Amino acid sequence: MDPLNLILLIIVALIGWRLRSVLGTRNDDEKPSSRADAYRLNRDAYENPTRVGGDDKEGDIKESPRADAPAADAPQNGDTTDTQPDAGQDTQTAIDDAPQIGRGLAYLHGIDPDFDEAEFLEGAGRAYEMILTAFAAGDLSDVQGFLGDDVASGFEGAIGEREMAGQKLETRILRLDRPALDDAEINGAVVRLDVRFRAEIISAAYAADTVLDEDNLPAPTTTIDVWSFEGTHSAANAGWKLVATRAG
DSSP states (O other): OOHHHHHHHHHHHHHHHHHHHHHOOOOTTOOOOOHHHHHHHHHHHHHSOOOOSSOOOTTOOOOOOOTTSOOTTSOOTTOOTTOOOOHHHHHHHHHHHSOOEEESHHHHHHHOTTOOHHHHHHHHHHHHHHHHHHHHHTOOGGGGGGBOHHHHHHHHHHHHHHHHTTEEEEEEEEEEOOOEEEEEEEETTEEEEEEEEEEEEEEEEEETTOOOOGGGOOOOEEEEEEEEEEEETTSSOOOOEEEEEEEO
């Protein structure tokens, strides 16, 4: 062998031995890294972030809590000594204790499902006839218990003016349609119901000493009135009273 080639071969062998001593050897169980491995690690880091902020160092990694992991301050093993009151329960209690305030027939039936609309309207129809008749006669004593203070005062004032004018009022109800419940307004225990009445009525004022001619009475007219009654809902005795009247 040529001496020069022998010298070069010795130099290559020495360089290889030197690199092996510096870099060490790779274990046969290790697998070379690749772009696929890098992508997998980056994807895992994206789907399972473990760092908070940009100043974390290796070894200070914070694990994201699992969805099924209990909260840090949740009682464990049935220990409820430090359990705080449920804020939702307090809110519900406040709602239950608050006065009922609302409007509409659906709302009334919701808070007072035992309210009998048909029975109430039947009574309202009878009250309508009785009150109109008593007002025309000028004597409210039989219906005083059905009248609110303001309505009673207004009726009594009108009767007094009529008497001072030397007049009387003749009122006859020829037909009364079934009353209709227009609206409901609830404020605490008090409910106000608006009832619509449609009736054919003969009503005319005469001098107090006039003798009526039954064959020459005025023609009947169709009237529509809305009367408002107030009472206590969900009570055995609602105590309904007429508190307002208006033309419909």
